[in-house]
Amino acid sequence: MSMKKQAEKNKYGERIRDLREKMGLSQGNFADVAGVTARAQRNYEAGLRTPNIRYLESLAEVGRVDVGYILTGVMTNEFDMNEAKAFRWLAKSLGLDTGFQIAATTAFYRLSEVGFDNAALDSELDALLALYKVAVIDAQLLSGIIESVEKLAPSIDPRKKAGVVTLLYRSFRGAGRIDEKAVIEAVELTK
Known part of the structure; x- marks a missing residue:
């Protein structure tokens, strides 16, 4: 493995560990949230394994993890995770x-x-x-993401493409704009 690839894995691992610690979760609890084994979680954090689309998508689905930060290293949401967790719990409790x-x-x-x-x-x-x-789906944002992914990886497997597009849409929907760097990072993870 090239030094560059290993350095990227280490960066992802550091960011994942950073988010987990900010959320106050153990590796085991975070693994449960992400839908992976505790061993897989340790490997992600140690930089032994690159996070795949399913892993990132499950984190994005939970809504408590800043997936954009994992991909780019830039916090897209400085909102305190504990406040976000409490607020989402309240909203969910209210139906x-x-x-x-x-x-x-x-x-x-x-x-x-x-x-x-x-x-x-x-x-x-x-x-x-x-x-x-407004409509549940931002069609302009979604089509922009699809175009960006297709430009970067025209022959991507349809399942991987769907996973990447879904992950990116969930990540970008709040901001309403596409972060090209995050698109590139997400597509690279499919290779």
Whole structure:
């Protein structure tokens, strides 16, 4: 294995361990969240194994892990993981669907940055309602992701392509824009 590939594996492992520790989870608990064995989790964190699409997708599905950070090293969500976890639990307990949970968490995060005064709250609630009323799928974002993946890997296996597109869509949906570096990193993981 080339030194460059091993260095990349080590970076992914460090980022995964960093996120796990910020969440206050043991390797075993994090492995359960990710749907892998504790041994596989140790291998990811030690840089002995590169995270695959299924692993990253299961983390993105849980919604508590910043998959963009694992891929790029740039935090896309500085929102405290404990607050996010508590807020998602509350939204789920109230019976709110996943789309609304994501929208509400995003609004809460933005409010925490600007302060919780009445004007900001009214503005965020209006934005939240508008966000919730839009179509469940952002077709423009999805088609942009598909085009980017096809340009980088035109002969990619259809199952891998579906996994990459799903992972990237979930990662980019909150921001509403495509991070080309993350697309490149995700496609590289399929090779």
